[in-house]
Amino acid sequence: MSKMLQKIAIIACLVMVMGGTLTFVMTWRNLGFGEGFMMAWLSSFALCVLCIAPIGGVISYLVHHLVDGALPNISKLKQDLVFGLIMALIMESIMAIVTTLNVHGLLALEAFIKQWSATLLTALPMGIVFSIVMSLVIKRRLAAFWAKV
Template structure:
């Protein structure tokens, strides 16, 4: 009688994605999307001058520590709400809904932080005017970026961040 040796392979445990990689991906998205939108808003607020890059950078940093973290939290919460309220709707349609809402919300908040950084609070009517101009100028770009992101990148990013 032959004795068979059964070799068992240890279970392959997929490695978790290092936190540093997750942070880098989120930072890259913030810089690409937020940086381009805030650049456009800064240009609308003050035009191109010798101080443009400094004005853009300070506006970007202000949004990066206030608006963008709030946006990531809002997107996660909104995604859960839309999934709960529209369970029979396809993921693609739910992502479009989230993307449209996020584009308008984030554009409004970034336009406000950029206008505050560039104009200050000296005149509320001037601040409102600059906010509205920046919002209306950047909204088409923001909507485009958000819809593309929601349909293509968001599902992959969510899986990546959960890994």
Template sequence: MNAQILTSPQVPAQNSTPLLYKLLVVLGMVALMGGSLTGVMTYINIGYSETFLSDWFSSFLIAAVTVIPAGIFLMTLLTKAVEKILPNTSETKRNLVVGVSMAIIMESAMALTTTLNNVGFDSLGLFLSTWLHSFLAALPVALTLILIISMTVKPKIEQFLKS
């Protein structure tokens, strides 16, 4: 009796995307979102002056190391929660809910850190009014960016980051 040995054809190993590329994509998104929002907020807080770029950059760095990592974590939790709460809703509608929610959450936190960095907390009234003005001024920018990203880019980025 001849026994045949069956061998499966060699399946080429799937090449995963290098971690560096994934990191660069995430950093690009952080720079786009955080940079543009803290830029608008810094302008609303203090206007344009000789120190605008350094004031903006310090506000961006504070947001980049505090608000943005928390936002990435919150977005993951919110995405999973929305999937559980709205399981029969289309992915597009769920992305819209997550996007608008994240725009409001992230922008309010960035307005907080940017206003704290640029105005300080010496006067509660000044701080709160400046925070509100910067939040409201950047809201259209935040909603526009997050809606574009949530509806078009986010699914592709998630797929890219999983590769």
């Protein structure tokens, strides 16, 4: 397998595990485990991947530079924690928008905000854990792995 394919495969696995889990929780929050759950979850997951995959790297790059620029005098560990928290909030917010729109369609603004915020708050704790583990553990290991590949 080529080096580029290895990198793509690793990122794809991370996106599938994290995105699949988070959209599963978000879809469950919106519908419960009734009829139609599986199709709603799969379509929400696919839509989130299509939305997040292209912009996730750009958002990560921008947030990283924002944190580095705004907090240059704190330790790398604290910078990584702040980075993880900001990334979780941004990415879960986008996923909650996509999932809410997918499951409920266009709602009146007040109803949409209510559904979106409930969706976001349900998945955010898990998203924070994923994001912190990603920024503190996985990101460093991937950087070391990619330096060898």
